[in-house]
Amino acid sequence: xxxxxxxxxxxxxxxxxxxxxxxxxxxxxxxxxxxxxxxxxxxxxxxxxxxxxxxxxxxxxxxxxxxxxxxxxxxxxxxxxxxxxxxxxxxxxxxxxxxxxxxxxxxxxxxxxxxxxxxxxxxxxxxxxxxxxxxxxxxxxxxxxxxxxxxxxxxxxxxxxxxxxxxxxxxxxxxxxxxxxxxxxxxxxxxxxxxxxxxxxxxxxxxxxxxxxxxxxxxxxxxxxxxxxxxxxxxxxxxxxxxxxxxxxxxxxxxxxxxxxxxxxxxxxxxxxxxxxxxxxxxxxxxxxxxxxxxxxxxxxxxxxxxxxxxxxxxxxxxxxxxxxxxxx
Amino acid sequence: xxxxxxxxxxxxxxxxxxxxxxxxxxxxxxxxxxxxxxxxxxxxxxxxxxxxxxxxxxxxxxxxxxxxxxxxxxxxxxxxxxxxxxxxxxxxxxxxxxxxxxxxxxxxxxxxxxxxxxxxxxxxxxxxxxxxxxxxxxxxxxxxxxxxxxxxxxxxxxxxxxxxxxxxxxxxxxxxxxxxxxxxxxxxxxxxxxxxxxxxxxxxxxxxxxxxxxxxxxxxxxxxxxxxxxxxxxxxxxxxxxxxxxxxxxxxxxxxxxxxxxxxxxxxxxxxxxxxxxxxxxxxxxxxxxxxxxxxxxxxxxxxxxxxxxxxxxxxxxxxxxxxxxxxx
Numbered sequence: 001x002x003x004x005x006x007x008x009x010x011x012x013x014x015x016x017x018x019x020x021x022x023x024x025x026x027x028x029x030x031x032x033x034x035x036x037x038x039x040x041x042x043x044x045x046x047x048x049x050x051x052x053x054x055x056x057x058x059x060x061x062x063x064x065x066x067x068x069x070x071x072x073x074x075x076x077x078x079x080x081x082x083x084x085x086x087x088x089x090x091x092x093x094x095x096x097x098x099x100x101x102x103x104x105x106x107x108x109x110x111x112x113x114x115x116x117x118x119x120x121x122x123x124x125x126x127x128x129x130x131x132x133x134x135x136x137x138x139x140x141x142x143x144x145x146x147x148x149x150x151x152x153x154x155x156x157x158x159x160x161x162x163x164x165x166x167x168x169x170x171x172x173x174x175x176x177x178x179x180x181x182x183x184x185x186x187x188x189x190x191x192x193x194x195x196x197x198x199x200x201x202x203x204x205x206x207x208x209x210x211x212x213x214x215x216x217x218x219x220x221x222x223x224x225x226x227x228x229x230x231x232x233x234x235x236x237x238x239x240x241x242x243x244x245x246x247x248x249x250x251x252x253x254x255x256x257x258x259x260x261x262x263x264x265x266x267x268x269x270x271x272x273x274x275x276x277x278x279x280x281x282x283x284x285x286x287x288x289x290x291x292x293x294x295x296x297x298x299x300x301x302x303x304x305x306x307x308x309x310x311x312x313x314x315x316x317x318x319x320x321x322x323x324x325x326x327x328x329x
Numbered sequence: 330x331x332x333x334x335x336x337x338x339x340x341x342x343x344x345x346x347x348x349x350x351x352x353x354x355x356x357x358x359x360x361x362x363x364x365x366x367x368x369x370x371x372x373x374x375x376x377x378x379x380x381x382x383x384x385x386x387x388x389x390x391x392x393x394x395x396x397x398x399x400x401x402x403x404x405x406x407x408x409x410x411x412x413x414x415x416x417x418x419x420x421x422x423x424x425x426x427x428x429x430x431x432x433x434x435x436x437x438x439x440x441x442x443x444x445x446x447x448x449x450x451x452x453x454x455x456x457x458x459x460x461x462x463x464x465x466x467x468x469x470x471x472x473x474x475x476x477x478x479x480x481x482x483x484x485x486x487x488x489x490x491x492x493x494x495x496x497x498x499x500x501x502x503x504x505x506x507x508x509x510x511x512x513x514x515x516x517x518x519x520x521x522x523x524x525x526x527x528x529x530x531x532x533x534x535x536x537x538x539x540x541x542x543x544x545x546x547x548x549x550x551x552x553x554x555x556x557x558x559x560x561x562x563x564x565x566x567x568x569x570x571x572x573x574x575x576x577x578x579x580x581x582x583x584x585x586x587x588x589x590x591x592x593x594x595x596x597x598x599x600x601x602x603x604x605x606x607x608x609x610x611x612x613x614x615x616x617x618x619x620x621x622x623x624x625x626x627x628x629x630x631x632x633x634x635x636x637x638x639x640x641x642x643x644x645x646x647x648x649x650x651x652x653x654x655x656x657x658x
Contacts, residue, residue: 002518002519002535002536002538002555002629003518003595004516004518004558004561004591004595004596004598004599004630004631005557005558005594005595005598006557006558006559006598011594011598014558014597014598014601015594015595015597015598015601016597017597017601018596018597018598018599018600018601018604018619019597019600019619021600021601021604021617022583022597022600022604022617022619023617055594056592056594058592058593058594058597059593063593187333189331189332189333190331206331207331209331226331228334228335229333229334229335229343230335232333254351260590260592260593261589261590261592261627261629262333262627263385263387263589263590263624263626263627264387264388264392264621264624264654265334265340265344265384265385265387265626266332266333266334267333267347268343268344268345268346268347268348268351268387269333269334269335269340269343269344269347270333270347271347271348271350271351272343272344272346272347272350275347275350275351288350288351288352290347290348290351292593292621295592295593297592297594298590298591298592298629300331300590300627301333302333322658325593327656327658328658329651329656329657
């Protein structure tokens with residue numbers, strides 16, 4: 001294992017410290033906890049958004065904390081959900097009196113821990129709602145679908161809604177509308193290595209990929225032989241279009257998300273084919289995002305996300321945000 | 330070799346096509362050439378900035394084309410300088426009548442080809458100046474120092490100067506002032522693989538790194554055993570501070586640049602130590618950039634760049650830019 005780290009037991013603490021030092025105009029650390037909060041939190045009267053999950057997916061989620069997106073991100077250990085107690089502390093730290101929306105990726109640990117935290121804080125009188133993101137179409141059973149890169153669009157759009165004065169009910173409602181209209185699917189060319197494990201989580205042969213991979217290396221649709229970028233784009237886009245029932249004159253935002261070890265060159269080559277397919281279908285691309293938004297340590301590969309847009313989504317997507325890792329221009 | 334590509338002979342064309350399709354509000358392709366230009370180029374009366382070099386360093390340089398930075402980026406084949414003819418075409422396409430500044434990284438091929446292009450266009454009456462970036466302190470002989478990630482600060486600051494109405498002479502002068510005040514050094518944990526070669530450019534043992542690596546995998550200061558993130562940060566920062574003669578109350582911008590295969594987690598851990606050293610020295614960090622700015626395909630590793638600031642640099646660094654890969658917020 002070759003990594004630029006110090007102590008495998010301290011990677012999360014040190015990473016968050018670095019991120020916050022570099023962005024101390026936007027975010028701060030909650031003392032002694034792996035919780036990053038918006039610098040001026042709690043913002044009185046504003047609905048607060050809290051997300052989080054295991055670490056190793058940077059910039060998710062701490063990179064999305066700040067004006068116009070999240071109020072807090074709770075980081076667990078690498079690929080491990082944060083505890084309910086930590087989530088409770090985050091909720092308390094950012095509650096501005098108008099309620100808190102939890103944005104949770106659909107993984108068993110996260111769902112359980114965020115739900116427990118919600119119950120614990122509700123019993124103290126805090127208004128807490130929760131949405132669960134399940135954008136990964138590689139699993140047929142919708143209830144079991146994982147939350148992956150599409151989660152970033154929930155942060156952006158629900159975050160803008162809250163920033164513009166949306167109530168807890170309105171913010172939850174628009175988050176649920178994003179979830180209903182966002183789909184993703186990924187492909188992994190390599191595994192990744194957890195700092196404490198020191199060896200790859202799984203192994204792929206020289207000519208093999210994991211199609212429909214989860215962001216922790218979970219199995220997807222199938223082990224597949226390595227194909228061309230265009231062929232992978234074809235397979236993924238077909239699945240996304242079908243699942244979203246995309247049709248002529250629909251408008252979408254597109255995200256090509258690098259999983260950590262794939263260069264921008266390859267993400268652009270994937271984007272090219274994705275954009276051509278949508279053009280041919282008469283689906284309009286309103287805005288595109290190519291980069292690393294929800295990674296799996298140094299895994300090579302990418303995911304493709306489509307978000308079907310309406311006028312409100314378009315306005316909120318372009319609304320200002322001042323966070324470490326999402327650029328609105 | 331596992332890459333998300335189609336044809337190794339077409340990676341540059343397809344990558345640029347994807348990048349431009351995703352950013353067609355900002356940039357466009359010059360027909361039939363691997364040249365990306367600002368959408369509204371030529372901008373009448375504005376000094377134009379032209380850069381470029383071999384591909385494989387994305388987002389450099391096409392990701393920096395747009396309002397407030399470059400007017401054109403000429404892409405060569407992977408790790409190969411663009412031809413003088415291509416550079417001439419770029420100069421002609423963006424010349425708005427007030428002259429053109431070429432920003433060249435100090436590699437023999439680039440220096441020769443950009444100089445030939447400058448001479449060819451000057452003979453037609455175009456005002457062309459040239460600056461050469463040599464920020465890589467891993468080489469003692471200053472004349473032989475390579476241009477690496479510090480080049481992005483030249484694009485940003487000279488680009489803002491031109492956007493705000495600077496003359497060719499003023500824009501060249503401030504670019505030279507950036508070059509005099511910017512230093513970088515990198516460390517590679519792995520090699521990268523050129524698409525057409527199909528195998529790694531060089532090899533590093535399991536516990537080995539290349540300290541002071543160039544962005545094409547050139548040798549640096551030494552092959553070193555793998556050390557901790559803090560130890561590498563110590564070595565690099567000591568070199569940068571000494572070369573820049575940084576002292577108490579100086580102000581700097583810091584860039585931690587991922588070389589392509591290193592996750593943001595590790596870049597943040599490196600940043601943490603870099604920031605602590607500067608704090609201890611009493612050097613103020615004005616603004617920090619952590620991400621992928623000048624890569625070497627999927628190479629693992631990073632570089633650290635310091636730019637010493639004055640009031641004009643600070644203003645120009647924060648001036649608006651509307652390009653695919655540099656966020657000003």
